Amino acid sequence: MPKKIKEMENYYMGQEEKEETLEEMMKRKKEKQKEREKRISKRKKEEKKKEEKDEKFELDTEMVINMTNKNKVEKEEAQRKKITKQEKKRKKRIKKIKFFLKIFLLVGIIAGSITFALTSPIFNIKNINVINNNIIPSDTIISLSGLKTEENIFKFYKGNVIKKIKENPYVESIEIHRKLPATIEIDVKERVATYNIDYMGKYAYINNQGYILEISEDSKNMPVIQGIETDEEEMTPGNRLNNDDLISLEQVIKIINVAKDYGLDGQVTTIDISDKNNYSIYLSEEKKKVYLGDGNNLSNKMLYVQAIIEKEKGKSGEIFVNGDLNNKFNPYFREEV
Numbered sequence: 001m002p003k004k005i006k007e008m009e010n011y012y013m014g015q016e017e018k019e020e021t022l023e024e025m026m027k028r029k030k031e032k033q034k035e036r037e038k039r040i041s042k043r044k045k046e047e048k049k050k051e052e053k054d055e056k057f058e059l060d061t062e063m064v065i066n067m068t069n070k071n072k073v074e075k076e077e078a079q080r081k082k083i084t085k086q087e088k089k090r091k092k093r094i095k096k097i098k099f100f101l102k103i104f105l106l107v108g109i110i111a112g113s114i115t116f117a118l119t120s121p122i123f124n125i126k127n128i129n130v131i132n133n134n135i136i137p138s139d140t141i142i143s144l145s146g147l148k149t150e151e152n153i154f155k156f157y158k159g160n161v162i163k164k165i166k167e168n169p170y171v172e173s174i175e176i177h178r179k180l181p182a183t184i185e186i187d188v189k190e191r192v193a194t195y196n197i198d199y200m201g202k203y204a205y206i207n208n209q210g211y212i213l214e215i216s217e218d219s220k221n222m223p224v225i226q227g228i229e230t231d232e233e234e235m236t237p238g239n240r241l242n243n244d245d246l247i248s249l250e251q252v253i254k255i256i257n258v259a260k261d262y263g264l265d266g267q268v269t270t271i272d273i274s275d276k277n278n279y280s281i282y283l284s285e286e287k288k289k290v291y292l293g294d295g296n297n298l299s300n301k302m303l304y305v306q307a308i309i310e311k312e313k314g315k316s317g318e319i320f321v322n323g324d325l326n327n328k329f330n331p332y333f334r335e336e337v
Contacts, residue, residue, distance in 0.1 A: 227274025
C-alpha cells in the first residue's frame, strides 16, 4: 500500500511539473511570437527602406537615362539637320547647274534657229501680195515698202516698212504679215476722199478726218468746201486742216448727212463755212442757194428746204431757213431777178 501511495504521489507530482512546463512553453512561445513579429516588422522596415532606396535609385537612373536619351536625340537631330543642310546645298547646287545647262541649251537652240532662218534660201521672199487696196496701185505700195524678192523674209523691220508706205496720204494704216516660208502680205486700209477745197484754181481732196490727200484739177463731182482758213503753204498732201477748219468740217458732215436723209445730198455742189453762224449750201440742179444758219435744228430746216424746192420748182434763187423755227420764224424763198 505504501508503495502504491508513493506511486500516486509521484504521478501527481509529475503532473504538476508537467503543467508548469506548459506554462513556460506558452510564455516562451509568446515571447518568440513577439520576437518574430519584431523581426518581421524590422524586416518590413528594412525592406521598405530598401524599396525607397531602390525607387530613388531607379528615378535617378531614369532621369540619367532620360537625359542621356535627350542628349542622344539632340545629337541625332543636330546631325540630321547638318545632313539636311548639306543635302539642301547639294540639291540647290545641282538645280543651279541644271538651270544654267537649260539656259545654255535654249540659247544654243535659239541661236541655231536664228542662224538657219537668216541664212537658209528657204526663207527668201518669193511673193509680195497687197490686199484691200482700191485707190493706190499694188506696185506703188510695193515700191514704197522697199521690199524685194529673194531677200530674207526676216531681214526687215515692220515698223520701217509701214512708215515708208504711209508716206502716201491715201494710206490710213498698214499691217504686214509674214506668211512663211516665203510670202509677204501687205494689208492696206485707205483713206477715202469725200470733199474738195478750192486751192489756187485746183481742188484739194480731203477725207472726213480733214487729211489732205491729193491736189488735182478734177473735182470728181465731190462737194466743194469754201471758206477754209488753213494756210496755203499747209495745203499739201499728207497734212491736215487746222483745228478751226476741223470743227467746221464736223458741221459740214452733219449737213450732208441730214441732206442725204431727204435725198438732197447728191445735189449739193458747194458748202460755204466762212460764216460759222450762217452756213450755206448750193444745189446746182435746182440753182438754189440755201442759208442754214448756225447748224442747229438741221432736220426741221431741211424739211422746209425740201418743201420749198418742190413748190418753187424750176426757179433759181435763195432759200432762207436760217432763223429760229421755234420762235415764229417762217422760212422763205427769194427768186433771182
